[in-house]
Amino acid sequence: MDPKPLWLLAELTYKCPLQCPYCSNPVDFAGPRFKRELSTDEWCRVFREAKALGVLQLGLSGGEPTLRADLEALVGEAHGLGLYTSLITSAYRLTKERLAALKAAGLDHVQISIQGADAELSDAVAGTASYRDKIAAYHYTRELGFPLTVNVVLHRRNLHQVEDLIRLAESLGAERIELANTQFYGWALHNRDALMPTKAQLDAAWRVVQRERARLGTKLEIVWVLPDYHEQYPKPCMGGWARAYMTVTPAGEVWPCHAAGRIKTLTFENVREHPLDWIWVHSDAFTRFRGDSWMPEPCRSCPRKTQDFGGCRCQAFLVAGDAGLTDPVCSLSPHRHLIDAAVAEVERAPGAPEWTYRAAPASRALAAKG
Amino acid sequence: MTAAERPTVPRLHPKARLQHDDVRGRDVLLYPEGLVALNPTGAEILELCDGVRSVADVVAALEQRYGAPGGGVERDVTAFLDGLAAKGLVTYGS
Numbered sequence: 001m002d003p004k005p006l007w008l009l010a011e012l013t014y015k016c017p018l019q020c021p022y023c024s025n026p027v028d029f030a031g032p033r034f035k036r037e038l039s040t041d042e043w044c045r046v047f048r049e050a051k052a053l054g055v056l057q058l059g060l061s062g063g064e065p066t067l068r069a070d071l072e073a074l075v076g077e078a079h080g081l082g083l084y085t086s087l088i089t090s091a092y093r094l095t096k097e098r099l100a101a102l103k104a105a106g107l108d109h110v111q112i113s114i115q116g117a118d119a120e121l122s123d124a125v126a127g128t129a130s131y132r133d134k135i136a137a138y139h140y141t142r143e144l145g146f147p148l149t150v151n152v153v154l155h156r157r158n159l160h161q162v163e164d165l166i167r168l169a170e171s172l173g174a175e176r177i178e179l180a181n182t183q184f185y186g187w188a189l190h191n192r193d194a195l196m197p198t199k200a201q202l203d204a205a206w207r208v209v210q211r212e213r214a215r216l217g218t219k220l221e222i223v224w225v226l227p228d229y230h231e232q233y234p235k236p237c238m239g240g241w242a243r244a245y246m247t248v249t250p251a252g253e254v255w256p257c258h259a260a261g262r263i264k265t266l267t268f269e270n271v272r273e274h275p276l277d278w279i280w281v282h283s284d285a286f287t288r289f290r291g292d293s294w295m296p297e298p299c300r301s302c303p304r305k306t307q308d309f310g311g312c313r314c315q316a317f318l319v320a321g322d323a324g325l326t327d328p329v330c331s332l333s334p335h336r337h338l339i340d341a342a343v344a345e346v347e348r349a350p351g352a353p354e355w356t357y358r359a360a361p362a363s364r365a366l367a368a369k370g
Numbered sequence: 371m372t373a374a375e376r377p378t379v380p381r382l383h384p385k386a387r388l389q390h391d392d393v394r395g396r397d398v399l400l401y402p403e404g405l406v407a408l409n410p411t412g413a414e415i416l417e418l419c420d421g422v423r424s425v426a427d428v429v430a431a432l433e434q435r436y437g438a439p440g441g442g443v444e445r446d447v448t449a450f451l452d453g454l455a456a457k458g459l460v461t462y463g464s
């Protein structure tokens with residue numbers, strides 16, 4: 001039986017007032033490819049087609065989704081279809097009135113990022129003073145009765161704050177905290193040397209997570225997204241290519257994951273030209289790595305292939321130069337040395353180099369370089 | 371706590387929502403970043419968890435519907451609800 005998608009990530013815009021150096025948006029987000037954003041009607045059609053295809057979970061993301069003035073209308077349409085809607089926001093200038101309007105439109109869940117446990121570090125990482133808005137918005141979500149996820153991307157400069165971050169989420173009454181170790185795509189790959197943690201930092205943070213999980217039980221769910229460069233085997237990326245997940249970008253391209261657009265050897269289709277179900281079933285980007293017939297060795301004869309699906313196609317492309325290879329994170333990959341070298345670099349010279357903030361001028365400069 | 375004192379009115383946590391999945395012809399429980407597929411009995415149990423009925427009331431209602439008194443229904447209902455409670459999707463109150 002053909003797989004059907006359960007998840008849709010709708011990247012409503014790549015505009016964002018924050019400038020996180022690990023942003024997962026494409027480095028060329030400010031370029032022509034993403035310029036002409038989908039209209040309200042086009043998004044509503046995408047949601048209807050997604051629902052008919054089997055999608056049940058909708059993430060409204062960006063960039064900063066609250067910059068879309070039609071967000072309430074989009075939530076309303078999704079809610080009417082029975083989708084479970086999550087807003088994934090930085091909460092910059094997010095008011096209680098806006099959140100109340102989104103609640104009235106049927107929004108189910110709010111996820112608000114934070115970049116550090118205190119204003120100084122959080123604002124320094126975000127590149128924009130936003131900590132106060134975030135703390136205010138956390139309280140609004142509780143007052144309005146939203147389930148709340150606190151999301152933190154972890155890297156060398158904030159891993160030491162894991163305990164404070166968990167305590168903060170606990171004091172806010174959040175349901176979940178997502179401690180997401182940086183995955184090296186987009187801006188994070190560009191800034192890899194500045195973000196890469198040391199093994200000692202990761203070990204210390206992991207000990208805190210285990211202790212706090214035991215203390216908190218179901219009161220606060222602590223999600224720990226593995227730092228895959230430091231693992232022996234790759235993550236089962238997206239639960240397998242084109243099996244359960246799709247991303248629609250601001251200008252309508254459909255990707256099997258939110259980093260896939262960088263794979264230059266794939267052809268991506270647009271919801272402006274094709275129905276979503278055709279794209280899911282027939283497009284090159286979705287069919288190329290579905291199932292396991294594409295797999296090379298060592299994956300082809302590996303018993304783990306039904307668990308990790310050979311890892312991440314984007315990482316194979318970005319690090320090893322070919323999306324059809326074993327994820328180079330895998331210790332069985334002939335390219336693992338490329339990962340080891342990046343990990344060893346920080347252990348050798350732990351003084352952090354400067355990072356490039358994610359911003360439109362830097363994006364245009366990087367896009368021009370190709 | 372004795373069995374009589376234990377809070378036994380099960381409720382769906384407000385973060386979770388029961389939804390029919392027409393594409394796959396089943397009911398599902400949706401919650402932040404996840405879902406649980408339900409069999410018809412599971413969905414029926416959750417529909418009976420209205421915040422008023424106790425576990426015993428839910429069991430009695432099912433037994434009445436299907437005319438199968440005995441330990442089986444109670445064991446199944448308890449195991450099902452405890453499984454969801456362990457995930458934080460069901461809470462017990464009084």
Ligand code: SF4
Pocket residue numbers: 016017018019020022023024025062063064089090113358
């Ligand atoms: S990661 Fe930071 S910069 Fe990127 S979209 Fe999210 S809040 Fe904006």
Ligand code: SF4
Pocket residue numbers: 233234298299300302303304305306308309310311326327330331332333
């Ligand atoms: S060889 Fe392939 S299937 Fe086996 S563990 Fe590595 S990535 Fe997974």
